Each structure stands twice: as C-alpha cells, then as structure tokens.
Amino acid sequence: MIPRAAVLGHPISHSKSPALHLAAYAKLGADIGYTALDVTEQELPALMARIRAEDGWRGLSVTMPLKTGMVAEVDEVRGVALTLGVVNTVAFEEHLGATRRIGYNTDVAGIVNAVVNAGVAASPDAVILGGGGTAASAVAALKDLGTRHAQVFVRDTARAGDARAAAAAVGLSIDVRPLSEAAAPTAHADVVISTLPPHGADHLAQHIAALGTRTPGVLLDVAYDPWPSRIAAVWQDGGGSVVPGLEMLLYQAVEQVRLFTGRGEDVNAAVIDVMCDAVGLPRRAI
Template sequence: MTLPYAEVIGDPIVQSKSPAIHNYWLGTLGIAADYRAAHVTAEGLESYLAKRREDPLWRGCNVTMPHKQAVMPFLDRLEIGAEMVGAVNTITRRERSGEVRLIGTNTDMAGFMEPLLPMLETPHYFRMARVLGTGGAARAIVAALAEQGVMVVLAGRDPAKARAILDEIDPEGEHHVADLSHFADPTDFAFDDREGCFDLVVNASPLGMAGQPPLLFDLTHAPPGSIFYDIVTYPADTPLLQAARGAGFRTIDGLSMLIGQAAVAFEKFFGSPPPRDDGDAGLRALLAK
C-alpha cells in the first residue's frame, strides 16, 4: 500500500532528526503515513518542488538549511508569519477543485518561543537577547523576540546583513548589530544590576554543529542570570551549552525548538496534533539513542 508522506529537505540532510520525530508521533497515533528525509541541493530545489506538486500523496515538507529563503519564489502563497519573517520552514500541499497550491509557513517562531513563554509571562524591567547568526532561523527568532518586547543584538560575520534583517523585520525597534568576532574574546564589561531583567544568548547559527567550525563565544559577554539557548541539534548538548551550564547558567537545547516547530508542522501535514502528554520525555529518550 502506498502511503501519504511528508519530508524534510536540506543540504546536508543526514543530521536531521525530523524523520525520527514525525514517525514516532505517527506510530504513537496509529496514522498510516510516512515521513522521510530528502537531500535536495540548491540546483535541484525547483525541480523537487515541481515534482512534489504533482504527487497527491505528498503532504508537504519541512525546510532546513540552506533553503528557507530560496524556496519562496516557487510557492503560491505565504502565510503571515512566513511573509513577516521572510523565511519558510514548512510547505504544505493543498488541492481544491483540481488546483494545487503550495503554501509556505514559518513554524520556527512558535517552536523557538515555546520554552521561553512561561518565563516571559512575568513582567521585566528590561529584556535583551544576543542572537548569533543571520540565516533563516535567526530571522524567525528576531521576529519572535521583537514581538515580546525584547531588544536584540544581532551578530553575524556581516554586520550590514544583520542591520538589514533588523530593519526589515522590526524597523521601529531599538535593536543593535555586532560583528560575530566581537564575542570571541573576553570582556571586562561591568554589567549593571540584572534583577528583574531578562537576558538571553541564542546561537542561531550552524556553528558548533558536528562537522562545522566551533562557535567562539566567551562567557564574559553574558550578563549574570542569562539563559543560553542553542538551536543546534547535532549534537543536542553543544559545547556552548556545556560551557554555559558549567558556569551556572540556565540552558535550553535545540531539541526544544525542533520539537516545538515540528508539532505545528505535524498537524498541518497529517491533520492531528501530536501526542505530547509526557512532556516529550519518550521522544527525547528516542532521540538520545
């Protein structure tokens, strides 16, 4: 029997945990469907989407590096979040009256914010985040934080690109840019009293991922009480998180964002919310194997 299916696409793709996540949920719910990984290069992206458009069994795909912006010209419509962020991480196929439309969505915003929202329910005197990276995920993260009144310092190898992202996503915000190398060396900056403040450090780049160069971030750049959030998932416990935890900082791993955004995409693909009653403990145990 041929089953409905969804996919994750990227280049590379071997490191993706999305098939394990979605197939775990499909199996738990007893849904007769499949979720796969597809290696798609930049040159093959247009052809891939054209073929899948014609496949009635294809429910859509998640989009990972480096295609989150490149897919946009090949889609028929962008949902509001994707349009605001300027990046797509989920594509769904919709057919009505014989017409097929590919819809671009961004679930990264919801996935990233899921573990942070309980902390942001409390009012703060000041909210600040140092976000490292300027790719598609960083765009979603900046948009999500700006919605919560967080002042962002966006750091990248090209500060001009970082400034363009901030100006496009939140032109009225009082945000700042920095060269990524600024955070590599120690600082003797004396942080003021952080009582009642919310401070966040986010690695939104692939640096620190297995096979990628390390992320050079000296912990002296983090105010006391900062939360470290690394969206890298391979490995989930990155060198940045290990160092931050060893210094007494609270940490959030990339599986939190990955599972959160996958939950939104899963319902779009398969029409049912995923089973998460155990707080994702069973899924995390599977992914740790």
C-alpha cells in the same frame, strides 16, 4: 500511494525530524511516510518542480539553507512566514480539486515556547547569534516576548539581510555587529538565541569562558548535533540555563504534525510524549 512528507536541507543526515514525525504519526495511526532529502539551494527549484508533479505529498519541513528560497516555490505564504519572508513548513492542501502548496513558519512558535519554558521573563535583554533565516524567526520571537531592542552578531555584517528585513517587518530595533565583539554582550544577556551552524560558536565560547564571568541568562542553541555544543557547555558552567536545539525542534515539529495530518486536537500530550521519547528529550507540556 502512501501519503508522504520529508525534511529538506543541506546537510541533512544529522536531522532528528524523521524520528519526531514518524513517532507522532505512529501514535496517531496516520499512515504517512517521512524521509530526509539532502537538497542545496541550487537544487531546490528542480526538486519542487518534481514534487509538484507527484501525488501523495502531505508536507515538507524546511531547514538550512532553504528557508528563504522556499518562499518562491509555494503557491501561497501565510501568517508570520509572509511577514518574514521565511518558510520552514510547506503544507499540501486540496482546494477545488487542485493541490496547493502553502508556506508557514513554525520556527517562531518553536523558539517562543522553548525559551518561555526555560523561564525567560517578558521583555528580555536579547542577543541573536547569526543573521540568516532562523535568525529572522528569532527576531520575530523576541518581538513576541516583548523585547524592544536586540543585538545581532554575525560573522559577516554584509550578510545579515534576513535578520535586518525581519526586524524592519516586525518593528524590532536591532544592532548588527561582528561576531568578534559578541563575548561580553552575550554573557550578560537575559536570553541568547544562537542560530549558528554546528561549531559556529566554538570560538565565541572560548572568549566567554575567558571572561571568567557568570552567564545568568537562558541560551537556546539551535544547533543540536553534536551536543552539548561548546557554547552550551560554557554557558552551563557559568550558571545559565541551556535550551537544546532539539527542544525548539520539538515545539515547531508539533505544529508541523498538526498541519500535515489536519488533526489539531489529536496532537495532544500523549503524542508529544512519544516525540520526546524518540529523540531522548524530557517530556514537556505544550
């Protein structure tokens, strides 16, 4: 059986993860298949039970809305994933003749690398849009960047549990406020991380444009289809730097490829170059 991996989420048809991973495996000469599986939160336990009974799995990439639910579906959670209670990566490891499913979080490193590459300085004034699993990773990333306080804007302040739990876990002070109040604080922030779904920030973008002010900071919009998003276009028009979600996806996927293949140093600049080419990103040094 050919070793295999997959990205799980709902919806998933837009995902660029297969292109990134397959390009990397081809360059490495690693015979690993990689597909996209549309899985809802309700379907996740049954899928993981089926996967548990099958041979040949190397890894799973986990996207919305499954990142918190996956914690209960693995045998062990390591690193920042344990701190946050958010898993975006599952690696399959052999130990004493048995396969163990290990949960990791590569989103935090993906966010940090993406915004640092865009020129974000230490201790930035920060805004997060959204309060779910990816927002939790954004909280941890901002803590790593030296941010002491962040504003989190959400559509429903009662549903920001992931962001609040992450802030408590890593020791970052946050204010959670309605998305309707986000325009001015967002426009003036050093770094904005939008974890909202596609079109989720369109209304906010209109309000930022209506302010008629410059947007001098860095915006990372995790949603990358369609691109450019409305908020990315408004941000760029205001003079700010925009980091496409594809760049974050690249950075976190590099770490996944290393985990799924077990070939750390081999996942080098040449592999990253073909991953960039596969999704139309400028080539980056990692």
